Amino acid sequence: MSDDIGAPRFSTVAAGQGYSLVPCPPLPQGSSTVLRYIWAHTVKICSLWGDVKLYVSNSFEGVTSLPPWQPNSDYVGICSPLMDLETAHPTSLSYNTVSFPDRSPQEVQDNRVDWFPWLGVQVTYHAIHCVLNHPFLYSAMASKQRLGSNTFWRALSERALRHSTWVSRLIRMAVEKGLKLADPFFAQAAAIAGSIQLYWIRADDAGLRASTLTNLHICTTLITDMSEHLPVCRSIVSHSSHHIHLSNADPVARQGECLVRVR
Numbered sequence: 048m049s050d051d052i053g054a055p056r057f058s059t060v061a062a063g064q065g066y067s068l069v070p071c072p073p074l075p076q077g078s079s080t081v082l083r084y085i086w087a088h089t090v091k092i093c094s095l096w097g098d099v100k101l102y103v104s105n106s107f108e109g110v111t112s113l114p115p116w117q118p119n120s121d122y123v124g125i126c127s128p129l130m131d132l133e134t135a136h137p138t139s140l141s142y143n144t145v146s147f148p149d150r151s152p153q154e155v156q157d158n159r160v161d162w163f164p165w166l167g168v169q170v171t172y173h174a175i176h177c178v179l180n181h182p183f184l185y186s187a188m189a190s191k192q193r194l195g196s197n198t199f200w201r202a203l204s205e206r207a208l209r210h211s212t213w214v215s216r217l218i219r220m221a222v223e224k225g226l227k228l229a230d231p232f233f234a235q236a237a238a239i240a241g242s243i244q245l246y247w248i249r250a251d252d253a254g255l256r257a258s259t260l261t262n263l264h265i266c267t268t269l270i271t272d273m274s275e276h277l278p279v280c281r282s283i284v285s286h287s288s289h290h291i292h293l294s295n296a297d298p299v300a301r302q303g304e305c306l307v308r309v310r
Contacts, residue, residue, distance in 0.1 A: 081139075081145055081158075081161075082140065082145065082158070082161040082162070082164075082165050083139070084137070084140075085140060085161055085164045085165050085168065086164055088136060088137075088140065088168055089164045089167055089168055091132060092132060092168050092171045092172060092175075093171065095125070095128060095129060095132060095175060096171055096174070096175060098125055098128075099125060099175050099178050099179065102121050102122070102125055102178075102179075103178060103184065105121065106121075106184060115185070115199075115203075116199050122179060125175075125179060126179065129175060129176075129179075133172070140165065140168075142169060145165065147162075147165075147166075147220060147224075148220055150224065152223070152224045152225045155224040155225070155226060156224075156225055156226075159226060162224075162226065163226065163230075166217060166221055166226065166228075167230065167232070167233075169213075169217055170214055170217050170218075170232075170233060170236050171232075171236070173210040173211070173213040173214045173217070173236075173240075174210075174214060174235075174236040174239055174240070176206060176207070176210035177207055177210050177211050177214065177236075177239050177240055177243055178239060180203040180204070180206040180207035180210070181207055181239070181242070181243060182200075182203070182204050182207060182243070182246055183242060183246070185200070185203070204246070207243045207246075208243060208244075208246075208247055210240075211239070211240035211241075211243035211244055211262070212240075212244075212258070212262055214236055214237065214239075214240035214266070215237070215240055215241075215244070215261075215262035215263075215265040215266050216262075218233070218237060218265055218266065218269050219265050222269075228269065228273065229273075229276070229277075231273070231277050231279050231280055233269065233273070234269060234270045234273045234274075234277070234279075234280045234283050235283065237265075237266040237267075237269045237270050238266065238270055238283045238286065238287050240262070240266050241262070241263050241266035241267055241270075241287060241290075242287070242290055244259040244260075244262045244263045244266065245259070245263060245290055245291065247259045248260065248263065263291075266287075267287055267291075270283050270284050270287055271284055
């Protein structure tokens with residue numbers, strides 16, 4: 048597929064040595080009237096996800112020199128097209144309009160060829176916000192530059208919590224609708240969201256602690272289930288288990304809240 052975020056389409060490919068370029072078919076338009084053109088928007092947001100992964104890589108390698116609050120920083124450079132993408136996203140495909148929670152499991156199953164990419168767009172959108180605002184990402188930068196104001200970091204962490212909660216909520220709804228998630232990206236998104244929930248697991252607010260434990264359970268259960276069929280997910284399980292161990296969350300679990308057993 049083309050990685051041009053402004054013009055989602057299949058690319059042309061060479062049919063073989065000595066052959067001319069063969070145009071690929073156009074993107075599917077969707078089999079249901081509810082989710083028409085969802086595939087095109089999937090390509091757009093996947094392109095932006097690639098930029099996010101590069102941003103993370105540059106951050107840990109020290110290539111990113113400007114702090115995220117600077118107007119010409121790489122952080123702002125991704126937030127801007129993300130906002131463009133959000134404002135251009137048709138209302139007809141929005142969460143509130145399609146009413147995914149109100150759809151019957153049978154209806155979702157009958158149109159799963161469209162509901163899967165819709166779910167992918169939703170999870171990718173929230174996963175991008177999770178990564179861009181992840182407290183672990185910026186803790187790696189803390190020793191290299193001035194931290195900035197507490198207001199900025201507090202807004203970042205709260206935004207990360209909100210979007211990571213949405214990732215776990217979408218995963219839970221997919222399970223309730225009987226959608227079997229088989230794309231390893233969902234496991235990666237669940238791991239990212241789970242690590243943010245883990246960050247808040249020792250909050251003073253008892254309600255927030257209970258909520259983060261529930262969301263962490265949803266995320267780790269998905270990763271564990273997918274690891275039984277996808278080898279690439281086994282390393283995600285290993286890393287997630289390691290982070291849970293480092294968080295020393297066991298005392299909380301022994302008080303009646305049960306963290307999922309990561310096999």
